[in-house]
């Protein structure tokens with residue numbers, strides 16, 4: 001739970017920004033996600049091609065974009081959904097949709113994350129959508145990440161939750177073992193993600209996910225990323241390195257906006 005606050009924001013590319021709590025109203029984690037999402041939608045302008053993220057936080061952003069379109073406050077938006085689920089949501093809201101083939105350059109993507117480190121590196125994919133997200137967000141001029149404060153970590157893997165890796169189903173045990181052995185030095189366990197009935201979880205792309213649980217800081221993330229991607233059978237991993245332009249963090253302190261290449265924090 002957190003306190004509510006006035007949504008006053010000072011925009012700056014140079015410094016991080018905080019809106020301080022003013023009203024003693026308790027907010028849930030979902031309220032915080034919605035606040036971060038609505039703030040991100042402030043970056044949206046009519047005529048933009050938008051990457052539409054996936055997950056419980058991004059859902060609020062997609063809802064908000066639909067609402068602004070319905071009220072005529074946004075026009076000529078084209079959405080590029082990062083999952084089948086987001087595609088369904090956007091269609092239900094009447095958001096016009098397209099894809100990367102037709103729009104290889106995206107103006108702005110908005111999406112949640114599972115972890116954010118101090119350098120704005122991310123873990124994504126605990127909802128299973130990491131491949132399409134990385135393709136779409138990697139093609140974006142601006143990528144705004146929206147999180148509640150629980151997602152902030154000192155280092156990637158620091159939440160002790162999973163670092164997801166999407167792999168082909170063919171001989172998945174072989175690939176999972178290669179992954180585990182590769183990251184063994186960081187106290188790694190590699191588990192096939194299962195669905196509700198105990199069957200392998202299948203991504204929108206027909207692949208499986210191996211969830212890597214790490215005990216220790218991996219240090220050189222670029223080197224680890226390259227090593228994972230070199231393994232035959234691996235399709236993509238959930239580390240989004242140096243991709244986020246801006247991270248909007250909603251928490252008990254209010255809303256903080258961290259921009260790429262700035263590491264200082266001015267809190268009030």
Ligand SMILES: O=C[C@H](O)[C@H](O)[C@H](O)COP(=O)(O)O
Pocket residue numbers: 053054055056057058111112113114123124125126127128129130133
């Ligand atoms: O595959 C899922 C996505 O990467 C989500 O953006 C991420 O898992 C965060 O989801 P949520 O906003 O539900 O915590």
